[in-house]
Amino acid sequence: MNINLQSLFNSLWPLNRSLTGDGNRETLRILSEVIPLKIYEIPCGTKCFDWEIPSEWNVKEAWIKNSKGEKIIDFSINNLHLLGYSEPIHKIISYDELKKHLYTLPEQPDAIPYRTSYYQKRWGFCMSYTQYLTLSPEEKYEVYIDASHNTAGSMTVAEAEIKGNTNKTIYITTYICHPSMANNELSGPLVICKLFHLIKEKILNPQYTYKFLFMPETIGSIWYLSTHKDEIIKNCLSGIVVTCIGDEAPFTLKKSRIGNGILEKCIEYLLETSHKPYKLYDFFPLGSDERQYCSPGFNLPFCSLTRSMYGQYKEYHTSLDNKDFISFEAMNKSSEFLFQCIQTVEYNATYINTYPYCELQLGKRGLYPTLSAPNARTKTIDAIMWILNYSDGEHDLLWIAQKSKIEFTVIKEATELLLQHKILTCWRN
Incomplete structure (x- = not known):
């Protein structure tokens, strides 16, 4: 199946993804048109180790109006404008009160920052620092957030599988919880959807089983590990978190805590023999979902593969991480490189x-x-x-x-x- 990554990106880009909500459901519904996903709803309030699935958050409308009734911030134009998991509010407030709820990046004055407050009740808006400087201390501002927090809702997750000759499994994971970010969010799902089809179509009799996981970051992997603990400990041959893999920077491999997974060894070997620049990091307990899979109770051989690594490029977690920042050619090459790694794993013995x-x-x-x-x-x-x-x-x-x-x-x-x-x-x- 030939997947048009740009068309798929365009369908997913406008959706407001978070830990929960209709944006995540629609994201997985669209992805299920190109990869055979099994989609699950996990009830809010579900306990998973030291955590709990939060209430389901959905937003209908959110904006700030000036005293002339003009919308100066509008969630419908860019969903990064709204602080993630904001509480509902409708109120006219002073400039001094408003600025307590505004988030900017003075060091990147034209960027809208991405901010969330999943586990503490608050409301807020994000804007460029340039726009913030245009606000008047003399004005009153009308703020409106039509958002719901439904404790009877659920968190949406999905899984796809390619069954091999053994139950020994390679886990390929990514996340679906960031709104309006291209490299940090959509590159992962797009690349592993393409990888799924490369494995399915070109490895006709796989030795190993492959599981592709699409979940909100952190809480999703914690839930998965809490409910699949015995299975993943028994069957995990190797695993990888795929994220921030859509730009043209060289590949960056972050090794697992244990450091000897067959997939990470194959990736490191192929990077080394490619004679192209790459970066290599030993495991550190910060970053993405690898820190859950590599937590000491599991200590699974889960590495991560990125291009511009999270937190190490200036566009990260801002509105500058957009379509202009990524390359669909680079994403196709990322899928092909990962497939080459999988082929090496399959043949190795x-x-x-x-x-x-x-x-x-x-x-x-x-x-x-x-x-x-x-x-x-x-x-x-x-x-x-x-x-x-x-x-x-x-x-x-x-x-x-x-x-x-x-x-x-x-x-x-x-x-x-x-x-x-x-x-x-x-x-x-």
């Missing part, structure tokens, strides 16, 4: 050399030149020698590729030749 005593006579099998000559040895022959020596049940193909500095594609080709001649047997995946 540990083998046993069935002829372990001394070197095998490869010439009589057509695997080695029978006439000695300069440059007669190829990369494939070198790969065969490395594979045979380290196929001892202890070293997988990825380790051999890294140690030998031979491309994994050549290691794969050599492995297939050795399997055809029954020189190797698979020890474990």
Whole structure:
């Protein structure tokens, strides 16, 4: 299936996403048209470890009018204008009272900041600092927020699965809780939707199961872990949080706390051998949902992959993180890179050399030149020698590729030749 990422982006961009609400439902409904999602509603008030699903928040209208009745801030124009989870209000107030509820970025005067107050009741508006300076201390302002907080509502989450030959699972996760942000929000869902179809269409008999999770950040992953604890501990082979992956910056890999997940090892290897710039971070307990999956009680091998990492680009959590900041070509390349990583995971395995005593006579099998000559040895022959020596049940193909500095594609080709001649047997995946 050919997914038009730009068209999908345009459909999702106007929606007011948050931890809960109709914007999230509509987001998942639209995504379900391109990926077979199972959508679940989790009742508000549901306990999950030390947390609780908050009330469902929906907004009909929100604005500020000046004394002439002119709307100077309007949620319908940009939903970043409203503080997330604002309480309803309709009141005429002074400038001094209003400015207590306004959020700006003086250091980025033309940007609207993104601010939320999920777990503390308050109301507020966000505006550019340039616009803030036009407010008059002499005026009265009418503020109006038509918002509801429904304790009988729910949090909407979704999951898609590609079933493999084993229950060993690779979890690919992203979030759906930010309004009007392109790289920090929509790049993740778009990239993994494309990745879903690449795996589905090109890996016809997958060894592993793949689960794609779309949930609000933090509370979504905490809920998932609280309800799938035994399953994920038993079946998780590796996992990844995909976010901030839609611009043209080099890739950034943040490793898991445990640091040895097969997916992160494949990503690091492919980044290293790409001969392109990239950034690598060891785990730190800040950031996105990886901090939940890597919490000490779980300590799962969950890494994260970004381009411009959250918090490290000036457009982050502002209205400048918009369509102009991202690249749909870069998003397609992000999906293709992740697919290359998945292919490497699928093929990687540990083998046993069935002829372990001394070197095998490869010439009589057509695997080695029978006439000695300069440059007669190829990369494939070198790969065969490395594979045979380290196929001892202890070293997988990825380790051999890294140690030998031979491309994994050549290691794969050599492995297939050795399997055809029954020189190797698979020890474990």
